[in-house]
Amino acid sequence: MRSSWADSVANAEESAPATAAANGSVATHSTSRPTRSSYVPPHLRGRSAGAAVEAQAGLVAPAQGGPLPLAAAQPSGQGAAVGGPRWAGIVNGGGGGGSIGAPRQGHGGGGGGRGAWNSRPGGWDRRDREPDPFAKAEAEEIDFDGQENTGINFDAYEDIPVETSGHDVPAPVNTFAEIDLGDALNDNIRRCKYVKPTPVQRYAIPISIAGRDLMACAQTGSGKTAAFCFPIISGILKSPKPHQRSRSTRTACPLALILSPTRELSVQIHEEARKFAYQTGVRVVVAYGGAPITNQLRELERGVEILVATPGRLMDLLERARVSLQMIKYLALDEADRMLDMGFEPQIRKIVEGMDMPQRGERQTMLFSATFPKEIQRMAADFLADYIFLAVGRVGSSTDLIVQRVEFVLDSDKRSYLMDLLHAQKANGTHGKVLYFSGFVMFLSRT
Numbered sequence: 001m002r003s004s005w006a007d008s009v010a011n012a013e014e015s016a017p018a019t020a021a022a023n024g025s026v027a028t029h030s031t032s033r034p035t036r037s038s039y040v041p042p043h044l045r046g047r048s049a050g051a052a053v054e055a056q057a058g059l060v061a062p063a064q065g066g067p068l069p070l071a072a073a074q075p076s077g078q079g080a081a082v083g084g085p086r087w088a089g090i091v092n093g094g095g096g097g098g099s100i101g102a103p104r105q106g107h108g109g110g111g112g113g114r115g116a117w118n119s120r121p122g123g124w125d126r127r128d129r130e131p132d133p134f135a136k137a138e139a140e141e142i143d144f145d146g147q148e149n150t151g152i153n154f155d156a157y158e159d160i161p162v163e164t165s166g167h168d169v170p171a172p173v174n175t176f177a178e179i180d181l182g183d184a185l186n187d188n189i190r191r192c193k194y195v196k197p198t199p200v201q202r203y204a205i206p207i208s209i210a211g212r213d214l215m216a217c218a219q220t221g222s223g224k225t226a227a228f229c230f231p232i233i234s235g236i237l238k239s240p241k242p243h244q245r246s247r248s249t250r251t252a253c254p255l256a257l258i259l260s261p262t263r264e265l266s267v268q269i270h271e272e273a274r275k276f277a278y279q280t281g282v283r284v285v286v287a288y289g290g291a292p293i294t295n296q297l298r299e300l301e302r303g304v305e306i307l308v309a310t311p312g313r314l315m316d317l318l319e320r321a322r323v324s325l326q327m328i329k330y331l332a333l334d335e336a337d338r339m340l341d342m343g344f345e346p347q348i349r350k351i352v353e354g355m356d357m358p359q360r361g362e363r364q365t366m367l368f369s370a371t372f373p374k375e376i377q378r379m380a381a382d383f384l385a386d387y388i389f390l391a392v393g394r395v396g397s398s399t400d401l402i403v404q405r406v407e408f409v410l411d412s413d414k415r416s417y418l419m420d421l422l423h424a425q426k427a428n429g430t431h432g433k434v435l436y437f438s439g440f441v442m443f444l445s446r447t
């Protein structure tokens with residue numbers, strides 16, 4: 001179960017090392033690799049030998065190196081004064097100026113979007129058979145005092161500084177009502193009990209609704225899922241239903257692709273996205289490795305507008321020609337730095353640049369990452385067009401909430417010194433986390 005962004009803020013002394021550990025570990029990836037080394041998918045046949053061979057190429061790269069300062073990759077020379085390794089907290093600085101741009105071309109019309117998207121050809125209304133994704137939560141929920149239970153500490157909102165760079169940055173919003181997301185999506189936001197957008201949502205949603213590409217640095221649990229799902233669902237609902245251009249009925253042609261590093265994260269995103277898209281007619285399907293592909297193929301055959309996938313399983317589906325990316329209008333990459341840490345860069349590049357996905361500029365791309373190392377900067381430069389950079393929290397070595405003290409102690413005194421610190425801390429009623437290092441003890445405590 002993920003915790004909210006505000007929980008992380010409130011528990012900053014716990015979240016920093018936890019986040020670092022999560023990001024730093026080279027996780028075992030459960031996604032199965034494509035096994036058809038000699039198979040050339042139909043849509044690649046006839047292309048240059050290089051492209052076809054590349055499509056079959058090995059998919060695992062070594063773990064990526066350390067991060068670089070941000071400034072180098074800022075769009076339009078707008079250097080952000082943040083740099084350094086991992087998220088640890090909060091940035092100074094204000095929000096973006098400017099106004100919300102015009103709606104994305106080709107996405108006009110429509111408010112609620114309940115018309116074109118809630119039924120399939122042949123009269124079968126998807127809503128008839130759609131399981132209620134809220135049912136479990138509603139059954140378990142005991143609302144003692146009638147208050148909204150969002151799990152978010154709204155008091156911490158004002159303490160989360162945000163930086164944006166790029167030109168014509170749409171103004172952030174303070175409420176979901178300020179954005180025209182459509183009735184159906186607004187209903188689901190209410191059912192999710194999201195009262196107020198989180199900082200990343202305040203900025204990212206207007207940026208994406210305006211049709212701009214986005215590079216967002218935000219922590220885990222900051223509400224990224226809604227930040228990229230709301231604009232995608234809203235955009236799909238507002239656009240005319242496209243004519244299916246699949247080569248065969250067995251090839252699924254999603255309109256949006258959300259790439260995520262692991263099966264667990266994909267499942268979580270899928271569950272959230274299903275809630276947001278409930279009864280809109282927008283179907284969300286998930287595909288990940290380490291599980292039988294048959295069920296996933298069946299789900300894809302039933303239709304898909306939003307595909308949530310891990311890179312390995314998606315490559316497999318593409319090579320089998322069971323998915324085509326030719327209709328993709330929205331591409332979101334979640335936890336991109338983690339995907340690179342896990343060696344997915346060749347697969348991601350193949351998916352984004354080497355298959356049939358529309359070019360950057362023709363699709364809308366949102367790249368989310370907790371850190372902004374040079375590999376992510378390169379990816380942003382390659383995948384995004386005229387993008388806006390958004391940083392929620394500070395990329396740096398420590399947060400404003402943490403005091404660092406370094407005490408040099410003899411090896412033989414370390415234990416007793418540490419015990420003294422812990423007792424003193426207990427007596428003072430303060431909370432803290434103690435980190436051991438060779439030769440000295442480092443004591444971190446909250447201010």
Ligand SMILES: Nc1ncnc2c1ncn2[C@@H]1O[C@H](COP(=O)(O)OP(=O)(O)OP(=O)(O)O)[C@@H](O)[C@H]1O
Pocket residue numbers: 002003004005150151152193194195196197198201219220221222223224225226265335
């Ligand atoms: N505006 C909001 N109001 C109330 N709760 C919210 C809001 N946005 C997100 N949440 C909840 O906060 C939790 C964390 O959000 P979410 O899962 O989107 O974070 P995330 O940044 O995507 O994390 P991860 O990196 O793990 O995917 C979820 O339980 C989500 O339902």
